[in-house]
Amino acid sequence: MKLDYNEKSNLEYNLSKSVGARMTSTFYGYSGFYGEHCLRSSLEYIYAKYLDYMEIGWTYEDKTYLLSNEVRYKPDFLLENGEYVEIKGVFNYQSDLPKIQLFESEYNVKVTIFQEKDLRQLIKDTPFVFEHLKQEWKSHAKVRGMDNFGKRNPMYGVTQSETTKAKIKAKAKARFADPSFKEKFVNSPKRKAYHESRKGKKTGALVPRFILTCEFCQNSFEVIQHKVSKRRFCSKNCSVQAQHGKTSTTNSDIQTLAHTFALDNYETLLSVKLNNLKELFQALQDSIQKENHILDIRTICQIVTGKPCSRKELLYYLREYAQKVRGATAKNKAVELEDKKPLG
Numbered sequence: 001m002k003l004d005y006n007e008k009s010n011l012e013y014n015l016s017k018s019v020g021a022r023m024t025s026t027f028y029g030y031s032g033f034y035g036e037h038c039l040r041s042s043l044e045y046i047y048a049k050y051l052d053y054m055e056i057g058w059t060y061e062d063k064t065y066l067l068s069n070e071v072r073y074k075p076d077f078l079l080e081n082g083e084y085v086e087i088k089g090v091f092n093y094q095s096d097l098p099k100i101q102l103f104e105s106e107y108n109v110k111v112t113i114f115q116e117k118d119l120r121q122l123i124k125d126t127p128f129v130f131e132h133l134k135q136e137w138k139s140h141a142k143v144r145g146m147d148n149f150g151k152r153n154p155m156y157g158v159t160q161s162e163t164t165k166a167k168i169k170a171k172a173k174a175r176f177a178d179p180s181f182k183e184k185f186v187n188s189p190k191r192k193a194y195h196e197s198r199k200g201k202k203t204g205a206l207v208p209r210f211i212l213t214c215e216f217c218q219n220s221f222e223v224i225q226h227k228v229s230k231r232r233f234c235s236k237n238c239s240v241q242a243q244h245g246k247t248s249t250t251n252s253d254i255q256t257l258a259h260t261f262a263l264d265n266y267e268t269l270l271s272v273k274l275n276n277l278k279e280l281f282q283a284l285q286d287s288i289q290k291e292n293h294i295l296d297i298r299t300i301c302q303i304v305t306g307k308p309c310s311r312k313e314l315l316y317y318l319r320e321y322a323q324k325v326r327g328a329t330a331k332n333k334a335v336e337l338e339d340k341k342p343l344g
């Protein structure tokens with residue numbers, strides 16, 4: 001089943017090379033435990049399930065091998081017959097293939113590479129359904145680097161042996177012994193940006209800002225370009241304060257508008273449901289906004305009814321008004337929501 005990559009045409013080679021290089025940097029598989037093994041993708045899970053079904057003994061990421069070019073290589077699966085299996089979602093011909101070939105020749109072993117299409121073929125004669133296994137793994141595993149902090153991390157509670165800890169320590173120490181590495185690490189822009197951001201400082205290039213003067217408090221404030229024509233006040237507070245000064249709580253124009261609205265929409269006022277009030281009053285609100293520059297519905301309610309209130313109170317007020325004008329006497333109750341539990 002070994003695939004001969006040397007036979008691929010140059011075009012295909014270059015194509016997959018560029019795709020592979022782009023994908024591997026952003027592609028993260030789903031990690032999780034299958035038995036005692038922490039697998040790193042749904043493809044690996046599917047293969048492990050296959051091996052167990054076929055009763056083939058296996059271990060996962062058993063050992064790291066040092067190659068003659070100082071590159072370390074850790075094959076995915078080691079089967080009981082001594083064969084190695086590499087599971088690849090995306091195969092990077094430039095970096096993966098030479099490493100595997102070198103490993104094969106230096107350790108005199110065979111590595112079989114399985115990609116998704118090979119695994120689909122492989123499990124055809126088993127009762128497994130590829131998509132089912134994939135879903136099964138996704139619901140069980142976690143995307144690496146996402147929702148896997150603390151106890152949700154598949155490696156949580158896995159302790160390293162003292163020798164492993166010593167190895168990691170020695171390796172880090174050796175790295176820092178190299179002055180160029182140390183310099184690069186300490187002065188890394190990424191690391192600096194991280195520490196700045198921890199102090200609440202903004203890093204990276206900022207979109208150019210424009211300085212405007214607040215029409216209410218006269219303080220200057222910064223905005224991004226597309227807000228220049230929209231912002232008049234430095235804060236919501238200033239905007240509200242400015243509105244307050246301008247808006248009187250009596251305005252016969254607005255009252256007339258509301259009364260006309262009530263008579264025009266008499267039938268609707270009687271039948272409207274209380275969860276549709278926003279839509280009902282939107283047209284009225286829009287025309288008041290256009291004519292009188294008042295946005296706040298509570299201010300509008302205050303002007304119309306004489307006291308600050310909600311849309312519901314406004315409805316009752318307008319209904320009463322319309323009934324008075326039309327000479328009706330029947331007092332219709334608003335249609336309450338059948339279910340008063342909060343929506344959603």
Ligand SMILES: [Zn+2]
Nearest residue numbers: 214217234238
């Ligand atoms: Zn201001």
